Amino acid sequence: MIALLVRDLRLATRAGGGFGLGVAFFLILSALVPFGVGPDRAVLAPIAPGILWVGALLACLLSLDRIFALDHEDGSLDLLAIAPLPLEGAVAVKALAHWVTTGLPLVLAAPLFGLLLHLPPRAMPALVLSLAVGTPALSMLGAFGAAITVGLRRGGLLLSLLVLPLYVPTLIFGAEITRRGAEGLAIATPLVFLAGITLAVLALIPLAAAAALRVNLR
Amino acid sequence: MTLLRVQDLAVARGGLRVLEGVSFDLDRGRALILRGPNGLGKTTLLRCVAGLQAPVAGRIAMPEDAAAYAAHADGLKPALTATENLAFWARVFGGGDVEGALAAMELTALAHRAAGSLSAGQKRRLGLARLLVTRRPLWVLDEPTVSLDAASVARFASVLADHLGQGGAALIATHIDLGLPQARVLDLTPFRARPGAPATRPAGFNEAFA
DSSP, X not given: OHHHHHHHHXXXXXXXXXXXXXXXXXXXXXXXHHHHHOSOHHHHHHHHHHHHHHHXXXXXXXXXXXXXXXXXXXXXXXXXXXXXXXXXXXXXXXHHHHIIIIIHHHHHHHHHHHHHTTOOGGGHHHHHHHHHHHHHXXXXXXXXXXXXXXXXXXXXXXHHHHHHHHTHHHHHHXXXXXXXXXXXXXXXXXXXXXXXXHHHHHHHHHHHHHHHHHHXXX | OEEEEEEEEEEEETTEEEEEEEEEEEETTOEEEXXXXXXXXXXXXXXXXXXXXXXXXEEEXXXXXXXXXXXXXXXXXXXXXXXXXXXXXXHHTTOOOHHHHHHHTTOGGGTTSBGGGSOHHHXXXXXXXXXXXXXXXXXXXXXXXXXXXXXXXXXXXXHHHHHHHTTOEEEEEOSSOOOOTTEEEEEXXXXXXXXXXXXXXXXXXXXXXX
C-alpha cells in the first residue's frame, strides 16, 4: 500500500503529473471573481466563503479522472486487481494520493486566496479547518466517480455530472463553517456534521468504488 | 503435480459466450500453448484464469494468488525509470529480485532510463521482467512476444524455460513457436460456443434474449 502511495505521489510530481494544477485553477478562479462582481469589499466579503468552497470543489474535480484512467490505459489497473493488495485498499490509497496532491495544497493556499476575496482575517482558521476536514471527502467521492467512469471515452464530463451532486452536503457545511467563522459565530455544529460526512464517506466509499472497478474490469 | 485445473469452462465476452466446455490440467514444470483464430476467446479465457473476469460456467482450480498476468498493456508508467517501475511491482507483489529480473531480460543498461523513452520492444521486455518479480508460479501470458525481435524472443524463451524448471507453469496464447520441449499445444477451435445451442445458464442479459 505504501508502495502504491509513493508511486502515485512520485508520478504526480514528475513532468506531466498535474501537481499544482488544482491550486493554479483555484488561484485563477479567486482572481477572476473580483473582476466579475467588482472589487468592492461590501459585495465580495459576504460571498467569499461560498466562492472559495465552490472553487475548491471545482479545483478538486479537475484531476479526478486521472485517479484510475491512466492506470486503466496502461494495464496497471488489471495488475493491481490481481495483486495481493485488496482493491478497496488500493482505492483508498489512490484517493489519499489524490488528496495529498490536490486537496492538501488547496487547504494550505486557501488563506492567501481568501485575501483576494476580502475574506475577513478572523475567518481564516475556520476556512482552513473546514477545507482540511472536508476535502478528504471530495477526493474519496471523486475516486468513486472515477471508478464508475473508468474505461469510458470522454468520461470526464460524465464524472463531473455524477460527482458534483454528491459534493453538495460537504459544500453546504463547509461554506457554512467559513461563513460563521467570518461572522465570529460558533462553528462547532457544522464542523461536527462535516466531519461526520467525511468519516462516513471514508468508511463506505472504498467498498463501493472497488465494486464499481470490478464491474468495469470485466 | 497439478497447478491449474480447468473443468468444463465457459467464458463470455461482451455478454455472449465465446468458448465452452474447455477442460485441461496444467502441471508444474509444463507450459500450455493456446491456439486458435482471432476472436475465438483466447484473451477472455486467460483473463478468467488470471481472475480478472468471472467464468460463465465451469471451474478453475488453483492455489490462491498463484497467477501473474501479462497482456498487451505492460502496466508501465512512462515517467518512472525501468527500475522504479519494477521495484513498485516487486513491492506490491511481495518482493522479487529487481536487479536479477532486469539482468534476465537484458535491461540492466537501461535500468535508469524513463520507461517512456524505451522502444516498444524494450518496454515489452520490461513488462515481461515484471513476471519475474511477482514470484508467482503460474504465468498467464497473452501474446508475450509482440514487438520482440528474434534475439529477445529467444531470451524470453530461456527465461520461461528457467521458470518452468523451477516448478512454475505457464499458460500462453501465442502464434509463434517458442521452442519449448515442455510445452503442449491446445487448439481451442473445437470449443467455440455454438450460437444456436440452448445455454443452461445465460452469460448475461444479451445472451438471455439472443
